[in-house]
Amino acid sequence: MLDFIARRLIAIVPVLGVVAVFVFLMLRLTPGDPAAVIAGDNATSDQIADIRTKLGLDEPIWTQFAIWIGNVLQGNFGESFFFKKTVAELIAQRVEPTLALAICTLVFAVSISVPIGVMAAYRQGSLIDKAVMGFSVLGFSVPGFVIGYCLIYVFAIELGWLPVQGYVRIGVNFWQFAERMVLPSLTLSVGFVALISRITRASVLEVLNEDYIRTARAKGLSNRVVLMRHALRNAAVPILTVIGLGIAILIGGAVVTESVFGLPGLGRLTVEAVLSRDFPTIQTVILLFSVVYVVINLLIDISYTLFDPRIRY
Amino acid sequence: MSSITEEVVDSASIAAASTKRKSLWLVAIRNPNVIFGGVILLTMLVIAILAPFLGTVDPTRIDPASRNKKPGTEITYRLDDGTTVKRVAIMGTDSLGRDVYSRVLYGARVSLAVGVAVSIISVAIGMVIGLVSGYVRWADGIIMRIMDGLMAIPGILLAIALVSIWRAGLITVVFAIVVPDVPRVVRLVRSIVLTVREEPYVEGAISVGTPTWILMFRHILPNTVAPLIVQGTFLAAAAILTEAALSFLGIGIPPEIPSWGNIMAEGRTLFRVFPHNILYPGIFLALTVLAINIMGDGLRDTLDPKMSKKV
Amino acid sequence: MSTEVKRPVLEVRNLSVSLPKGGDRVHAVEKVNFTVNPGEIVCLVGESGSGKSVIAFTVMGLLAKALKPTSGEILLEGENILTAGEERLRELRCTRMSMIFQEPMTALNPVMTCGDQIDEVLSTHTQLDAAARKAKIIAILGRVKLPEPERIYGSFPHQLSGGQRQRIMIAMALVLDPVLLIADEPTTALDVTTQAEILKLIAELQEGQGTGVLFITHDFGVVAEIAHRVAVLRWGQLVEMGPTEQILSRPVQGYTKMLISSVPSITPVHRGVRRDGITILRTEKLGKIYTGNAFFQKARVVKAAVDVDLDIRRGETLGIVGESGSGKSTVARCIARLIDPTEGKIYIGDTEIATMSARKLRPHRRRVQIVFQDPYRSMNPRITVGEFIIEGPMNFGLGRQEAMARARKLMETVRLDPNSLDRYPHQFSGGQRQRICIARALAMEPELLIADEAVSALDVSVQKQVLELLDEIRVRLNLAVLFITHDLRVAAQICDYVAVMSKGHVVEYGSAEQVFGSPKADYTKALFAAAPGRHWEFGKFAA
Secondary structure (H helix, E strand, O other): OHHHHHHHHHHHHHHHHHHHHHHHHHHHHOOOOHHHHHHOOOOOHHHHHHHHHHHOOOOOHHHHHHHHHHHHHOOOOOEEOOOOEEHHHHHHHHHHHHHHHHHHHHHHHHHHHHHHHHHHHHOOOOHHHHHHHHHHHHHHHOOHHHHHHHHHHHHHHHOOOOOOOOOOOOOOOHHHHHHHHHHHHHHHHHHHHHHHHHHHHHHHHHHHOOHHHHHHHHOOOOHHHHHHHHHHHHHHHHHHHHHHHHHHHHHHHHHHHHHHHOOOOHHHHHHHHHHOOOHHHHHHHHHHHHHHHHHHHHHHHHHHHHHOOOOOO | OOHHHHOOOOOOOOOOOOOOOOOHHHHHHOOHHHHHHHHHHHHHHHHHHHHHHOOOOOOOOOOHHHOOOOOOEEEEEEOOOOOEEEEEEOOOEOOOOOEHHHHHHHHHHHHHHHHHHHHHHHHHHHHHHHHHHHHOHHHHHHHHHHHHHHHHOOHHHHHHHHHHHHOOOHHHHHHHHHHHHHHHHHHHHHHHHHHHOOOHHHHHHHHOOOOHHHHHHHHHOHHHHHHHHHHHHHHHHHHHHHHHHHHHOOOOOOOOOOOHHHHHHHHOOOOOOOOHHHHHHHHHHHHHHHHHHHHHHHHHHHHOHHHHHHO | OOOOOOOOOEEEEEEEEEOOOOOOOOEEEEEEEEEEOOOOEEEEEOOOOOOHHHHHHHHHOOOOOOOEEEEEEEEEOOEEOOOOOHHHHHHHEOOOEEEEOOOOOOOOOOOOOHHHHHHHHHHHHOOOOHHHHHHHHHHHHHHOOOOOHHHHHOOOHHHOOHHHHHHHHHHHHHOOOOOEEEEEOOOOOOOHHHHHHHHHHHHHHHHHHOOEEEEEEOOHHHHHHHOOEEEEEEOOEEEEEEEHHHHHHOOOOHHHHHHHHHOOOOOOOOOOOOOOOOEEEEEEEEEEEEEEOOOOOOOEEEEEEEEEEEEEEOOOEEEEEEOOOOOHHHHHHHHOOOOOOOEEEEEEOOEEOOOOOHHHHHHHHOOEEEEOOOOOOOOOOOOOHHHHHHHHHHHOOOOHHHHHHHHHHHHHHOOOOHHHHHOOHHHOOHHHHHHHHHHHHHOOOOOEEEEEOOOOOOOHHHHHHHHHHHHHHHHHHOOEEEEEEOOHHHHHHHOOEEEEEEOOEEEEEEEHHHHHHOOOOHHHHHHHHHOOOOOOOOOOOOO
């Protein structure tokens, strides 16, 4: 088992390596002097020269990469000239709303979508199945910001049940925090529920065609036992895989949702950074999200062993 | 051994049916989902092409006199030659006084163009790389490492990063969406190539000395067509959504170009009072993407039943 | 068996099952009548599409939704199953009637231990407490002769071999002593030695308990081995039924006669060893080793073939016989250079091709041609039969006209209508496709023809025709043939020489008569001893 974890960890090194190279090259690919780009529009020539020496921009590109990756590995992501802070500080400030949104969405979406996916598979062709499939296509098709504004319009503006926008830190006032998380989580959940319910239905349907399901029926087991004990556990691995891949959708969705609901999270930060061409921040956010994404999928990989004894790494 | 000479040439038992293979395409275009999605999509296409003739005005024309009008308001336009024209703004106007109806109709052009361009370019690039990866062993490792790396960056973030490098514009937005899509196509093509090359009929072709490129084009490539059409359809739908999201965030297509995302971005600030600026483009956007997705489902069920079992 | 008149455990009366519309016939099963008595093994035998499995599934009430029983009744100890409700059927399953399936590899749930899977039967159908259930399971695991029942109890299916998994299935089916056991081709997916053990086990257990067995098979060897009575099916209809001895030696119906006559004899045909042709193929210490190399993983080395020395002369057939995993197909694929051998030499005539680069190899590809096992995957579904046959000759510079003319001639050679060259593969049956594949191989005018399990996927009557065709072609064209098969009967009929392979090694190599008549290696002896129905000489009847 430890052996396996070690091997998986090594396997993600090249993946993260490619990400790092891409993120490093971003600044070099943009037209203009990287130091000037980082310093922003109203920087003095002294500041630019200072950045130049810090990043070793006069050195060959390999050395620059070595300096950069060395800094990154020490947690030094540079300085945001636009926000006048180190990027690390900036991110630490903005993590909470994004994390809260992601966790709420994940918990809510998974607890809804797996049961409805199983129901749809079990009653294939029924009204429930058609409704789930219909909802899922719809969920894939309606963009998150349209859903977000519709929800705001109905629940915040017309009905006045919930606040329109904004964020209150969880430590400041939990109740206010919670009522501000409802609509954003709901918005972000729609696409995720569409994805997971669909894959759940498909995996369960596929498992129901397996020979061992026939064996289970030949034993005289009831349909419910066949479904819950034999089908669902075998369908778990593909469902988990897609949940892992869906994290990418979640991250992308967070960028949009935070903008709609005015949440001061990392997604909103990404957009602000791009609009102000604040490259150190853009680079760090992309690096961070990618690492999180890869690590979550690594954890999911490892969790397969809990569901399928054949996976012995 | 005597029985063999008595055995007749058994042409009678060869199926007398049509000499052509049953065409999957004919089955596909009869699928109700394909028809339903196709009709909506075709309508959108007609709207996009005929936008100038559907009672629209110049969608970029700013008119300070008629800002923020609700749908159905009658507006007086002053034309360049000094005459005035009255017309009803059925979808209202935005905060610069531009006619939302005209912008939404012209917006269909941008969205459809992005969808088509992204899916064609991603599939074309992905297919070439996928074929190389699936067939050239030494290249496979390198290519797949790079693809894995690209896939590790969540798609929309990668697009945002690329837009920030290249600066916004229609072409850069298209390529910013293409880059994250390519690895997905590569994986699909590669997996098909790897499966098909194990098929006995491919091995048979190798053993009769078929050169590699004929092997590719005759025996392997045709297997990728149906799955790629299905994949391409879904990519188009996703691309339209991504473009709208980028534009909505203000980092996509330049704001003066009428795209659905841009109209909504513009309508954000006054959303509480004038929700129509988000509502109408939102409906068109959702309807278009829905139509493509429904068509994609239908195509997948008919053209690629193996994949439809998976997702 | 006692003399008192016993009620049959299973009576099938006038059973018809309809196929969904658009099928090639209206009924999957039509007006079938038969009975199974206590302590009796009844074999339902037939070729593919005969409806034999449909009957089995109808009895269990596990029929696919598209198939509907339309008339008749199925009486299990007098109770009509066709009118029983779903609840009642569930009660009957595994308590009064049980079923085992063809594919032991997939029939068990991969994520549950074997013990738990048997335990489910007991906890569903009995009131026993946990300890009693476990005791009963350990006992039945012992009865199906699994070693270390305690360990097997806690094992997952993937940790067991195919034969062991089938034993688990049997244990699960018989743990509650049902009166009827339905076995749907239970040994077809197993190697011949494992098959013999499982057949013996089924016979022992049913005799001990007086269980009635409905045994579905396509293999007359198995029938001869195990059946008390035989029912022959064709196209959903019962052709003939009677005691085994009577059906096998005195069949009445033409179809039965044809089927039994098609079963190859296990006694080799004396065709006179010639040893006068020039050597076409010679391998020297041919070896293929697969090494898996991954970080942190013990280098997994699989020796698929080791030190294989073979030779074939013009006009001769060499058979390679072995069980799955013996390396016989690896050797064939190395010789065809579809995979690269890791050791040794391969001479085609005087040319050494084992280490030749792909570019240099191309001109020599023509000389060795191969026909594969699966007729449905051997042809590109998108191109016509004509294009399929002329592809090879045209690769070697033959003009289209000449190639087509050659294809027409070859279609006649393999006894197919030359006018069907513009048809697509899906319009041909499995046997016809295999003929087309032979024609395509011959179009290259090869020196060596490799048949890799080329008749294994075919029904016995079709198999016979293809075998005869292959042999006729060998004689006519004076071809060297390398024939790979797991089927001893087929090997006996077509080979001049036989190499027996086991675990990558050739364990015995000699003329067919010598190897079949007086096998020397222990493995060969065991293999022959396991061949089902080896004591039965299947007669040849005029149809």
